[in-house]
Amino acid sequence: MSTVAYITTRGLFGRRRALLLLPLPLLLVGLALLCRSYDVPATDWGTPVLVGLGLAVVLPVISLIVGTGVLGSEVDDGTLVHILTKPMPRRDIILAKLGVAIVVSAVTCAVPLFIAGALAGSAKLGVGLAVGAAVGACAYSAFFLLLSLVTRRPVLLGLVYILVWEGLLGRFVSGTRVLSIEQYVITFADRISSSDLLVARVSLPVAVVLSVLITVGCTVAAVDRLRSFSMAGETS
Numbered sequence: 001m002s003t004v005a006y007i008t009t010r011g012l013f014g015r016r017r018a019l020l021l022l023p024l025p026l027l028l029v030g031l032a033l034l035c036r037s038y039d040v041p042a043t044d045w046g047t048p049v050l051v052g053l054g055l056a057v058v059l060p061v062i063s064l065i066v067g068t069g070v071l072g073s074e075v076d077d078g079t080l081v082h083i084l085t086k087p088m089p090r091r092d093i094i095l096a097k098l099g100v101a102i103v104v105s106a107v108t109c110a111v112p113l114f115i116a117g118a119l120a121g122s123a124k125l126g127v128g129l130a131v132g133a134a135v136g137a138c139a140y141s142a143f144f145l146l147l148s149l150v151t152r153r154p155v156l157l158g159l160v161y162i163l164v165w166e167g168l169l170g171r172f173v174s175g176t177r178v179l180s181i182e183q184y185v186i187t188f189a190d191r192i193s194s195s196d197l198l199v200a201r202v203s204l205p206v207a208v209v210l211s212v213l214i215t216v217g218c219t220v221a222a223v224d225r226l227r228s229f230s231m232a233g234e235t236s
Helices: 002-013 016-021 023-037 042-069 072-077 080-084 090-120 123-150 154-172 174-179 181-193 204-235
Strands: none
Touching: 002 090, 016 023, 016 042, 023 042, 023 090, 042 090, 042 123, 042 154, 042 181, 090 123, 090 204, 123 154, 123 181, 123 204, 154 174, 154 181, 174 204, 181 204
């Protein structure tokens, strides 16, 4: 399992895809530093930068890049068959790759969100955003990893989810917020920081339960899907 995690990490950072992880976090911190250096009140820029950019764009997009990258490329180039020939439970393969996706996404997003939150308000706000990012990384990574196994266009479908479901419907249709990972992240961050810059629209119990259900459910579905790949390879 550790070998799969090592190979996945090396492969992830050995591709050009890894370069895509840098611009958005740097933009987030850069905007926060710029606003702070010009003494712009946090009430004017905090919500658009922290929520509108940080939680609504940086976190899901980074998770999409990483979550679809840890396994999706192997599905596309056919090396997945080679992996499946190894005497290793499919569960361990998924857990190893998901673990890498979660850690990379969480660190890449939590650090700049903490810095931006500290610049906007306090270290407590930064901690709340970082914890929310870690929770979101778990749910997003599991969801996007599953997408990479069930479709050949995981990035496209992931962007549809981020832009249409969370970005458009989640803001104007109240019923969709219950199934929005972004809203769970905001709820966690809001409850920890108690900041006026964050407005939770989903209760904490709902955010906790659905975050766990999405993470576990998508992980189980991914394991089952990988087993079907194995069966197809063995019978062909």
